[in-house]
Amino acid sequence: MTSSNKTVGILTVDVEEWFHILDDPAVPKFADWDGLEARLPRNMERIFAILDEQKVKATMFWLGWAAQKNPDLVRQCAKAGHEIASHGFRHVLAYEEGREKFKDDIRHGKKVIEDIIGQEVIGFRAAGFGTTSDTPWFFDEIRAAGYLYDSSVFPAKRGHGGIVDFKLEPHEIKTSHGVLLEIPQSVIEICGKRVSFFGGGYLRISPIPLIKWGISKLQKEGRPAVIYIHPREVDPAHPRLPLKIHRRFKSYVNLRSTFPKLRWLCENYKFGLMRDYVKK
Numbered sequence: 001m002t003s004s005n006k007t008v009g010i011l012t013v014d015v016e017e018w019f020h021i022l023d024d025p026a027v028p029k030f031a032d033w034d035g036l037e038a039r040l041p042r043n044m045e046r047i048f049a050i051l052d053e054q055k056v057k058a059t060m061f062w063l064g065w066a067a068q069k070n071p072d073l074v075r076q077c078a079k080a081g082h083e084i085a086s087h088g089f090r091h092v093l094a095y096e097e098g099r100e101k102f103k104d105d106i107r108h109g110k111k112v113i114e115d116i117i118g119q120e121v122i123g124f125r126a127a128g129f130g131t132t133s134d135t136p137w138f139f140d141e142i143r144a145a146g147y148l149y150d151s152s153v154f155p156a157k158r159g160h161g162g163i164v165d166f167k168l169e170p171h172e173i174k175t176s177h178g179v180l181l182e183i184p185q186s187v188i189e190i191c192g193k194r195v196s197f198f199g200g201g202y203l204r205i206s207p208i209p210l211i212k213w214g215i216s217k218l219q220k221e222g223r224p225a226v227i228y229i230h231p232r233e234v235d236p237a238h239p240r241l242p243l244k245i246h247r248r249f250k251s252y253v254n255l256r257s258t259f260p261k262l263r264w265l266c267e268n269y270k271f272g273l274m275r276d277y278v279k280k
């Protein structure tokens with residue numbers, strides 16, 4: 001281990017299928033999902049194996065639809081000591097969906113998962129980190145649905161979602177339904193620009209020395225490294241959707257690098273669960 005015994009942050013997995021990509025006309029519609037090839041079980045087995053071997057516990061944001069399809073896997077995940085949190089039910093962008101429909105989706109996702117594991121789900125992450133300055137109601141609805149923390153803010157410019165002037169460190173937000181802890185995605189400031197090396201496509205294109213430097217910078221600044229991956233990213237052979245060029249690049253670039261980077265992260269750093277950041 002290059003780090004001390006102290007946890008460096010939180011390893012998170014957005015548990016969804018290979019076709020749960022956003023913002024492109026080629027992405028299959030909800031009504032067609034049932035007929036598509038399921039690759040989640042074997043991909044999760046790969047992730048479980050490495051977490052098990054390295055004794056790392058992760059926070060898993062399960063998409064309600066995927067949980068409903070794989071209830072035994074959700075229970076296996078909980079039994080292994082990973083935290084089960086919610087990624088909504090239908091993988092919708094908050095700013096596209098609008099308040100009422102989004103509210104129903106996050107409540108439904110929570111209930112589906114709670115019914116499977118028989119435990120309360122307190123954490124939420126929105127599809128595509130899809131909260132923006134256009135969704136001022138977002139935190140109110142998350143807290144009103146019964147979640148105690150949220151990890152949906154990407155505090156930098158990005159394709160979808162992103163709130164560029166958002167606070168970088170975890171902090172409490174007062175909503176009309178009580179306090180909500182927000183744990184934003186990790187970004188660091190370099191020459192006044194906010195950048196990420198810590199999840200999805202950012203993790204895939206960043207070389208390990210850069211990720212290592214970024215994590216040590218976060219540590220010096222007293223912020224947790226919030227890492228995120230998707231099951232499809234440990235499965236470079238998954239089918240490709242005919243996405244538009246920019247979305248294709250972001251979704252498929254360097255897929256072979258996620259698994260070795262996950263191994264490197266697990267071998268070198270200690271991670272805690274997101275729920276442990278919530279004040280009891």
Ligand SMILES: [Zn+2]
Nearest residue numbers: 014016127128
């Ligand atoms: Zn997602």
